[in-house]
Amino acid sequence: MTWFRVGLTVALLTAPVAAWPDPGRPLTFGPIAPGVWKATLGTPEDLTLLSAAGDTPELAALGAMTTAPFPLAEDAGIGRIANGRLALRFPLGPDEDIYGLGVDFASMRRTGLSYQLHVDHWSGRTGRTHAPVPFYVSTKGYGVFIDSSRYLTVSVGLGVRTAATVKPPPIDRTTHAKEWAEFPRSDSIEILVPAAGVDVYVFAGPTMLDAVRRYNLFCGGGALPPKWGLGFMTRTPTGYTAAQVLSEVAEFRKRGMPLDMIGLEPGWHDHAYPTSFQWDAVRFPDPARFLTRLAGEHVRANLWFNPYVSPTSSLYPALLPFAGSHLVWNGIVPDYSMPAARTAFADHLRTKVMGTAAGAIGGFKVDEVDGFDFWLWPDVAQFPSGHDGEQLRQTYGLLLQRTLMEIYRGLNQRTLGQVRGTNGGASRFPFVIYNDNYDFNEYITAVGNTGFAGVLWSPEVRAGEGEDMLRRIQAVCFSPLALFNGWATDTKLWTHADVVDAIRDVIQLRVRLLPYWYTAFAQYRFEGTPVIRPMPLVDGFRTASPRNTADPFAIRRVDEITDQYMVGDALLVAPIAPGTRTRRVVLPSGKWYDFYTGDLAGEHETISVTPALAQIPLFVRDGGLVPLIPARQFAPGRDEVLPLEVRYYGSEPGSMRLYDDDGETFDYERGQRSWTRLAIARGAAGSVTPSSAGARWRYSDVRFVQMTK
């Protein structure tokens, strides 16, 4: 692109308002953690994303990363206060691209568009989504986080400034349509913060992945679910009774279909929409006995709720003093920005819902905290803390995750939950986002985007034809939470006889890969490295170039690779969409091998694959190690010792650090954990080197399998 210089000085001197335009002032960034800097503009509000999440930075892990200087020019960030709002500006170089800004379902590259970050159902490329995290990373290798609970408007490389010293030239569209740019590239990222003050954080690289890691560690490190959370989950239909739930579990066991978690939908309460948080006396006459029986089957319950409290609930009087000014489905909206409200809610859950069988309740599904505007409280809503509807909207999911996390931490019992709406600062929360969309490609794009956002996301599998269900099950088995969501259907995993074996196989593969997944999550927890790595975060990957179109009414789009991603260090996942037989897979630099056969699949090239119906395309990096346990029906208990098969691919020497701990408690935070080095070279025997003598290492009989012949 040609750039040219325009001198505006003279013209601006004649402008009617002398102080116009207000250039703002450079933000003053000071170090606050290794590789993390903070600047404050105005007087920040007390309820921010970080304060809502209540995170404690992992300073030691941040300190263990490579030292890096402040990644921007000293005066690169500009702040301006006008009309009680803030304007921020950060530089964007001509060859720089921006990723992040939360879970977008349509694309990854954020350059060239504008977004209003707003917790909501995904609503197109507007910035409204289930996790509109105001954190972005640059291909120049740094990250920026705006810690505000307001709806932020962010323009990324869009809106060329009149005063910019270099800018794209005007082009006559009539005569030079091909050269004409629909989105002239600006030199800035500009952010409107509708508040009187804000804290802004900058994270060093040197790579994008490093910046993401620093962000996650600053938010307390990534989530580490219990081992059983990495198994398989199903949800029973609304209104199921205890007997029906147990019968569903029995059906899974009878059919050899792995199961670790079972979700109870509306109906376990005696009132839902709004919610009573009381076991229904008819459908669940003896919750403790029911939960004990579930535990006996090695299955954890996951309890759905929306957080709007019914007047019929015994919890209602305790929370009414904290009720916001507006109801949701005629239930009160407790102001969980107030610690006393969180305590009251947690006390009720712990004593009245979980009780003595807390160990059998693995977690909660926090529904309806995202939107839509027409379901939730309006922005004019008032809350007793003095916070307003906008602030609570942006933080409600965070506050609930924090509350639930505190309960489980108190029980020294890990949890894995689901949440429909979350935001920045959520990295440490073991909650997986979900929604009702059902577009397969959008789902896969969203899975990838979570890697930039410090959150977890899984697609949905609901009822459908056999091939449709199978392809979707394959995809969820390679997402953070392997879940069949049967709340609104009579369809079961075994409804379609033609695909039931293939469904069982991929779930079984999920279970066998537990050591691999668990290590990926441990990397997230201790090193901040996301479990899901979208392609732009993968070493040796290059994105494609822009694509134009001849339709005069079309808006130009950019071609991106959003339909594949990596899980952990070794596995490249390329899900097959329902109705599709063949797909393109873009292999980054180096050699890549077929997971199933060990055969060379390609080297830094785009290949086409046509897998069998029973297989989801999986590829392993040259030198990659993939540890597996034997097939089983549920995750191993804390003291089980298992044999380990370590598959080795390609010809480069391979090594990995395999993580382990008790899989259930927070004792890992008190040293009860192990990192064991597995290494092998082609034609050689593998080696196993524990990092710390035997601390919570639960594998025996490690067998290396050279997959590539």
Place this chain on the structure above:
Amino acid sequence: MTWFRVGLTVALLTAPVAAWPDPGRPLTFGPIAPGVWKATLGTPEDLTLLSAAGDTPELAALGAMTTAPFPLAEDAGIGRIANGRLALRFPLGPDEDIYGLGVDFASMRRTGLSYQLHVDHWSGRTGRTHAPVPFYVSTKGYGVFIDSSRYLTVSVGLGVRTAATVKPPPIDRTTHAKEWAEFPRSDSIEILVPAAGVDVYVFAGPTMLDAVRRYNLFCGGGALPPKWGLGFMTRTPTGYTAAQVLSEVAEFRKRGMPLDMIGLEPGWHDHAYPTSFQWDAVRFPDPARFLTRLAGEHVRANLWFNPYVSPTSSLYPALLPFAGSHLVWNGIVPDYSMPAARTAFADHLRTKVMGTAAGAIGGFKVDEVDGFDFWLWPDVAQFPSGHDGEQLRQTYGLLLQRTLMEIYRGLNQRTLGQVRGTNGGASRFPFVIYNDNYDFNEYITAVGNTGFAGVLWSPEVRAGEGEDMLRRIQAVCFSPLALFNGWATDTKLWTHADVVDAIRDVIQLRVRLLPYWYTAFAQYRFEGTPVIRPMPLVDGFRTASPRNTADPFAIRRVDEITDQYMVGDALLVAPIAPGTRTRRVVLPSGKWYDFYTGDLAGEHETISVTPALAQIPLFVRDGGLVPLIPARQFAPGRDEVLPLEVRYYGSEPGSMRLYDDDGETFDYERGQRSWTRLAIARGAAGSVTPSSAGARWRYSDVRFVQMTK
């Protein structure tokens, strides 16, 4: 619906913050015009919709309406100031419905949803649209207008307040899914105004139509286009030369296809996107001669522009001092909230673009003032007046219409233009909104919704198959602007031989109906009565009831009649969508007759019609009069005298007041106008009674035709 009372007093006394919730204070409304009241909350900003539009209320016409008391309870409107923002609340009764809030493409009834009113391309039911007018009317017969240039968030009957004395009961969705309400009905309309102050206006009824009329009159009365503006318009492809344009006109004349206006797209300037506002020396070497030749053919030019000024323009130096902080397509964005900027622009247009042939330039097409966010300036933009990006976004279309209107007023020459984005206060502007959507049903819904919003809208007809083009041409011929938009196509109106006669017929019918349309516009101008009357504004029409669905993932929608509307007092228009042969038509109370045959079509019932391809279904009220002139190729000149055919339908005695004036100038504002009473009863001869002796009455030989046998 069952309502029940909940006493919250005790609970709220224990709330942590004593003054919480802030109940706000009743707004104090005082009369400012007959049937119009105003309240001020805080300190209003200087740039509002009304100040941008620069309207002068039509006090005399307001005074001529039936006197009406303040239509709400004295303390009905509540205002609250918090965090530098305003919250407004107005009551909504249990049986009350709300219409308006601008041009929605999906529905008319606004009750039960939330919107953020934001000038933009239509983007689903979010409040973003080309005319997000913050004016609503209630089925209780009153209107409310919020005069703010901010993005207003409006919740209509949504968000039940905790403190409400009556509210819907909580219902357990699990066991009572049928009774459970997805959108519990609130008792309020709540509005967030992100500003420190605002003026709010209330308009009396007693009917919804009366409230709309008062609003339009308060905004200066509706637009009255020139007579030629009610004929037919075509747009030539981008880059057409003067010779090509003249050849296109000749083709219309040769084929007997009426034509009054021809639109010049990008290419008449020597630089577009950004715009130079200079005739291109190659394509238009002699603009005055070209325009004179057009005038000789009785055709007016309409000149496209987007308002972003190219550095290559001779206008650039004059406007650079008024440039906003951001460019659009690398052109400056003049701050037209500054009178000096408007003057500089108007001077340039008048002297450099229109010149001596101003009479041949009928108007302008003001493009790209609506959105998207990614095309226009960001909200952080600064303007030399001190106004910000949000304020200019909401008012830019208004400011440009005002500027152009002032030029034409100075020339004593009426105009009809097009604009892509407008807002409240625009009633008096003779500009028709348009966009690139192409969904037929959405278009028809939008046409209807303009009747609540004080704006004009026409669907688009572009290239297509024959039947598709015909059905769309039929629809635009019964919308405010009958336009074929050929800017991006080689297709002409005569491309499809199988439909060319039917296309010519309906355009001819449009031309023949000029007296009828002109009177409808005069009612808009002098009485505020919208030209297009959506069904809820039609006497004797009742809307349908809610419809549910069994899909657990669907959001419940309400069935409405959005695909038909009235034009003027007598004609009911029910456009046939492309690809459709049969449609339902809901006839309000009374008898309705087929426009073409005079036969009874039905009486207060829903009928099904399967018209011939060449006909758009049109129905006339019992006693309705429809005046027509003879077929012709262009609108009559100011001194032409024409015979008049007055069709009379049904058996009730019929009468109407037919308007006339010179059809071209503003002399009508200085008394040069006439209202002539036409009356007839079944079996009797018609009578013609001029209201003022002969003032600008240009019809002779009035012939009444009894259509119903």
